[in-house]
Structures are given as C-alpha cells and as structure tokens.
Amino acid sequence: MPPSLSVLDLSPIPAGSTVADALRNTVDLARAAERFGYRRYWLAEHHLNPGVAGAVPTLLMQAVAAATADIRVGSGAVQTGHRTPLSVVEEFGTLDALYPGRIDLGLGRSGGTRDPRRENGHVEGRVVDGVVIPAPFTARAALRSQRVKAQRELIRQPGAEAPGYTAVVDEVLGLLAGTHRASAGVAVHAVPGEGAGVETWVLGSSGGESAEVAGARGLPFAANYHVSPGTVLDAVEGYRAAFRPSATLDRPHVMVSADVVVARDAARARELAAGYAPWVHSIRSGAGAIPYPDPAAAAEAEWDPELVTDRLETQLVGDPAAVAERLAALARLTGADELLVTTITHDHADRVESYRLLAAEWAA
Template identity: 65%
Template sequence: MTTPLSILDLSPIPSGGTAGDALRNTLDLARRAEEFGYHRYWLAEHHLAPGVAGAAPAVLIALVAAATSTIRVGSGAVQVGHQTALSVVEQFGLIDALYPGRIDLGLGRSGQRRAELAESARKAPPPPRPARIVDGLLIPEEFSFASIASSPLFALYGALLQQPGAESPDFADQVDDIAALLAGTYRSPEGLAAHATPGEGADVELWILGSSGGQSAQVAGERGLPFAANYHVSPSNVLEAAEAYRAAFKPSGALAEPRLIVSADVVVAEDDETARRRASPYGLWVRSIRSGAGAMPFPTPEEAAAHEWTEEDRALVADRLVTQFVGSPRTVAERLRVLRDVTGADELLVTTITHDHADRVRSYELLAAEWAESAARP
C-alpha cells in the first residue's frame, strides 16, 4: 500500500506580492493538489509575519474546502494557547456543518510553549546534541531557541496574541475540553453541562502536532489520538517525538494503534540543479524567522544570492538547510522514503515554498507522479 502524501501550506507571500496573491495561490494549489492525488491539505497558523498570510486557519480552511470537493482539509495547527476550547470547537463545527467528513482539527501548543521558551531563555542552555545519521536519515545538531525567546519582539507578539492578564490553560486540559465539547460530554468542575452549536457531534478528525517528545506527544499518545511530528520545524527531535508518542499510546475509540504523520520541507524540479536554484532563497527566509522578526516575503533566487552571510547567520539556519529535501523527483522521493522508514510514519506531510507559484505547483505535481510510479515499480 502506498504511503499517503499530504500538504502543509503556510500561504507564503512572495517578494513583490501581496497577502491576496498568497491566498489566491493557496486556493489554486489546493485545487491542483486534489487533482494530483494528495490525501489532505493542512493550513498553518502564523502571526505577525510579513511573509505569511495564514493567520486565521479556520477562515482559510473554509475557503479551501469550498474550492475543493474530496481532499481532506485541516489545520496544522491551531494554536490553542491563544483561544478557548469553545471558540475552536464552534469554528470547526461550523465548517464541518457545510463540508462534513472532510475536516481535520490539528492542535498545537505554541501559546503554552511561548511561556516555557521565555523561561528557558533566562537559564544557561544545555550543550547541544551532536548531529548523527540514523539508517540514512540525518538528525542534525539541536538548535537552541533561547536567542529568539529573549527577543523583545517575542514578548510583544505574545502580548498581542492574548487579552491583558490572560494565561494559557494547560494543553492537556484544553485538548480534553475540545474533545468533550465535540462529543457532547462536557461538564464544568461544578458539574454543569455545555453544548456547542455548531460543534457538538461534528465529524472532524482530531490531531495533535508536536516538535519534541514533550507534552504534545504525551497527550496524543495517552488519549489515543493521531500525532504529527515536525521534521521540517525541529528535525533534531523527530525521532524523540515519534518514540515518545508510541511509548505513551493507549488505544481509544479513535485509534486502535498509533498513527503518525511526519513532515518535511521539499522542493522538486525536473533536475537537481533547477531544484537547488528554486530552493536557494529558503535559507534567507528561515533566517528571518529565527532572527525573531517573523517570516519575510519569500525572496527571489537573485535577492537571496545578494545576501552577505555571516557565521551567525549560517548557524541560525544550518539544521533546516541540511534537512530540506531538494532535487529531482527521484532524488526527493528516495529521501522521503528514508524519512518514512526511519520514523515509521504512516503518512508524510510535505511543505514546499518557492518564489514563483508555478514552480511550487510543479514541485507538488512532479513529486506526486514519482511517488505513485515508484510504488508501482517491482
């Protein structure tokens, strides 16, 4: 059986483009992804990023679901630390009411992690784990987010995302509240019932996304929910995340055994050289994120080539560059198979960003064709 391929879309704004361009590109790509045979189409949530238009995943999921007919559509992921359980359930229940059986509700704990990162920035970081290769898969040296967490902009963004004085609830509690509201079993600590309309009884698939073997992996496993591990965000921790999820897993009404998606950044073109050129702005784009300023509009290859790199710059992006899968369809498909085999992924979630929208669509088209053809080869 062929391992399903799915897509994670950040709705990137290209240099010289607008948020409207990015969103129209997302709708076009979703339609094409459905034609190419991708299994699901997830939208990311990013805030205060000049180069990313995906700030409201529920709104965009509704638009994508309306523009397509069969592909599953969902969030990768809703940052529940900035919202209440009820607001999330009502948003996704509303979408499911119009497009039943096609909606995925992916949950992430970015809001809760923001406080943890801020606290860790005040402590001496532990020594980084060295890079290693596991059965052909590169696990790079661990990146420290301490410098980002200590940035004044980091604190400002956190303040803007929440009401004054608000505190993010425990992630496990929020997941439980969301599940209970969907199931119609919610009770307050005092025993009072609450029923979400729309939302209660919605046929949404609940997912947990995580970048380490921490609370997200534990919550997904203990509650018998499917889990998505982020090789494209935190490649040094992907094996830890997958192992922690499986170790914590308990069968549930949703799943009898663990179900794992693993993500990867890819750029595919007809040949390796063309792919490398189209992917060349990626490092500069990642630098803009990790410098604390937020994702910049995605540069052209020429704009990226003009950047004068420092050693500090290179250290910021090294782990992401060496784990981006770039090349011809066969080159990238081979690396994705290694990622699948080493992590034991049941599904792969690929994300591709290029300056030109046509190149991004072509990358997904070439990969889907090669993935299907390679599965049919003896």
C-alpha cells in the same frame, strides 16, 4: 503501500507580491493538490510575519474546502495558547457542518511556558539510515525577541494566562463528545461542535507534553521534522511509548512533515530553493518571516549558518527520484503512516510544479 502524501501550506507571500496574491495562490494550489492525489491540505497559523499570510487557518480552510471536492482540509495547527477550547470547537463544528467528513482539527501547543523536556543538553548531529538528524536547535533568541513579545500582547486579552496544553486537549475532546462539564458541574453543549465528525490531531516537535497527550488519548500525531528535525525521533518515540488504544485508534498513527523542493533536475531545484536560507534566518533571528526572496536576491543575502544549517541539511531538494528516495527513507526511519510536505518557492508556478512532480514520482 507507501505512506500517503499531504500538503502543509503557510500561504507564503513572495517578494514583490501581496497578501491577496498569496491567498489566491493557496486556493489554486489546493485545487492542484486534489488533482495530483494528495490526501490532506493543511493550513498553518502564524502571526505578525510580513512574509506569511496564513494567520487565520479556519477562514482559509473554508475557502479551500469550498474550492475543492474531496481532499481533507485541516489546521496545521491551531495555536491553542491564545484560544479557548469552546471557540475552537465551535469554529471546527461549523466547518464540519458545511463540509462534512472532510475536516481535520490539528491542535498545536503554543503560548505557555517552554516544556523543559525539550532541553536535552548537547546532542551531536548524526545520519541514521540515510536520514539527517541534526543537533537539536534551541530557539531561545527568537522567543526573547521584541516581535514575539508584541505578538503575545496583541494576541491575548490583557492578563490572560494560557491554560495547560493537556487541559486544552481534554476540554476540546469533551466538548466534541458532549461530555464536558463546566467548573460548576453544569453540562454544556457546544452548538455547533458537539458530535462533529472532525478528525482531531496533535502536532508536536519533541517527545514532551504534545507527544505524551496524543499517545495517552489515542489520537493521531504529526511530528514536525520540517520545524525541528533534530528532535523528530524523540517525538515519534515519545508518542508511541505513551500510546493507549482509543475509540479513534487501535494503534499509533504518525504523520511526519518535511520541507521539499522538486524540479526537473537537481540544479534547477537548488536554484528554486535558494531563498530558503535567508527566509529561515529571518524567522529564527526573531525578526519574523520576510517575503520569500527570488533566487537572485537570495544569492546576495547574508545569514547566520548557526541559525539555518540544520534546516538546510534536512530540506529535501532535487529531482523527483532523489527527493522521493529521501522521503521514503524518512518514512522508514520514523515509521510514518503519512508524510506532510511543505514547499515554498518564489514563483507560484514552480511550487505547483514541485508538488506535481513529487506526486507523480511517489505514485510510480
């Protein structure tokens, strides 16, 4: 059986539309994804981005779960650097109580110091078994931007320090299992949350701390090819090397993400994907995601190839058969058990159609 397909939705705001439009589109796409047979529908978390409405994944998860019947609904991912483990467990415990057996808790590393293991020196890009693995991209400029500094000031309490990611994951797992002890040795019980049937995932972009903690705790791992394509192999290899069987898994379980645009033919798909380069440039330059441009505006936009080329090379754009073939190659290379597809187009109907065409081709 081929790997199952799932959806990652950033709730993008197309140029000329509103936040309300974007959130309605998210719910509409979730209903469509369920009809098309996608396994999971994950909501991203981003802040202070003019072109992205997905800032509070738990609220969007509630709206999506209420509008659907069976598809699993999750976070891709909760940014743990500015959240307490208790707040995460209580929120997801509430969601699980409302929609039992359908909730995924994706935990992302954010807000702490940069993991030095992600700095691997100069590595040449290459093609491995038909899959483009570009040179790793370093986001130093974006991380030094004034927008990121403002985000940190607004999203944390004054003077707060982000705890270590491994400690956060352990505390979340302990609170869910009812085994956590406070610093004074007092037993604590998260209500709601303790005993919740959520499926806990770790998301990561490299073979560093995220991959290692996922493997050592026997959790499923989602590797971000769409965010950091140059380090996806390091991520899945690091996870598998660290894996130890757990009550959750007896073998590693990997999901790999990919940016995808599918249309009836390659020319139409390239037209729909035209806004991707200026959109990625806005993020990586540190300015924050712009409203997603229409193809005509994108044709006039200027962008720095150094900031964008690796993402353009690894965006899967084309007709259904061509994109399915490239996705299958990515799955083979990474050993993925699941694939997480994210698609952004200016017109919502084109985005829905892209997911429909891909699901039909994948099933065939």
